[in-house]
Amino acid sequence: MLPVARIRIPLFLLTAVALTACSAATANEPAGPKAAGKDDAPAKVTVVPPAAGKQVTVTASGGTLAQVKVVDADGTSLVGRTAANGVSWISDRKAAPGTKYTVEVTSRTAGGKETTSKSTFSTPEADKVNKLTLAPGKNTTVGIAQPLSIVFDRPVKNKADVERQLKVTTSNNTEGSWGWLTDYSGKDRVDWRPKDYWKPGTKVTLDATLNGTDSGGGWFVRDYRTGFTVSDQAQVIKVDLDAKKLTLLRDGRTVRTIPVSGGTPGGDKRSWRGTAVLMAKEGTINMNSETVGLGDAYNKDVDYSMRLTWSGMYAHAAPWNAAYFGRANKSSGCIGMSTEQASAFYALVRPGDPFEIKGEDTKGVVAPGNGYGAWNLSWTAWQAKSALR
Helix, strand or coil, rough: CCCCCCCCCCCCHHHHHHHHHHHHHCCCCCCCHHHHHHHHCCCCEHHHHHHHHEEEEEEEEEEEEEEEEEEECCCCCEEEECCCCCCCCEEEEEEECCCCCEEEEEEEEECEEEEEEEEEECCCCCCCCEEEEECCCCCEECCCCCCEEEEEECCCHHHHHHHHCCEEEEEECEEEEEEECCCCCCCEEEEEEECCCCCCEEEEEEEECCCEEEEECCCCCCCCEEEEEEEECCEEEEEEEECEEEEECCCCEEEEEECCCCCCCCCCCCCCCEEEEECEEEEEEEEHHHHHCCCCCCEEEEEEEEECCCCCCCCEEEHHHHHHHHCEEEEEEEEEEEEHHHHHHHHHCCCCCCCEEEECCCEEEEECCCCCCCCHHCCCHHHCCCCCC
């Protein structure tokens, strides 16, 4: 039998193998307690409560933002966007004055651990509040020339800031533009009119997300929303003061022709020309010439009154002028007709119908702010009245 050879391995080689094996095992195991603690340390979240009219910002250091919720006392959310790197968030809208907000932030550590924190802040009350009046009324049906009109209680110096918050949507992508005017009352006003008359049946919606916007003359403290529908009949009233007649067209066809008497030529009693829009059907009203600056005063009740301008031009029944219908213009500026014709005409028209008035001897074109006179401007001139152009 051959002798068995005994191989001796030096001790330093065993030690080296052992160390190598131990090192390999450690590389495949989780980080030690110290490293894990660092990854799971909660992110530092900072909420920057703004003054009214500024956006809310939230930042995270040592982690990222998983979710941010900002709600007011009514439960309305202030929606916002998180940056691509996940470390900051900013609200899309500005904070409203005089409002308490609750902020709930969920942050995430590098190790994936999430932590949720809550805080609150309040914005100061507005020292001046700007309110507005909208026309036409909500859920109404109007004629093809009716603009969307907003009159402000207080001055609007920051017109571009306000206009950015006014969104008009239509059922058929109607082209239109806002235009800033001085209302007949002297207040700031902005109207939205389409390039051409509305298509019949168009549905229109306005979202005025003004809450928290500074007009430069006061704060808005609420949003507004309204909508209306354009009549499915395209009615146009053509008034020829030289021929002393009024013609009602519906979808391009003549429905009614009425002999009329317009404003007396040669002085302040002349009628306006251009396109006026029927503002309201006011029925029987008292008309007093002193209220519109005419010297020889009259004061009488007038039936079937249809307002065309703020300055006092109407279409209405004028039986006292019966001898002049179709023959001469002898009114104090209005478009008069017989009571029988006025009654029938009154039943056929609706607010928003355009009155296209022409005549050689008139006192000028209806101004944009005198009723709804925006149609007397070219499309280019109207667009130039937007604060965003």
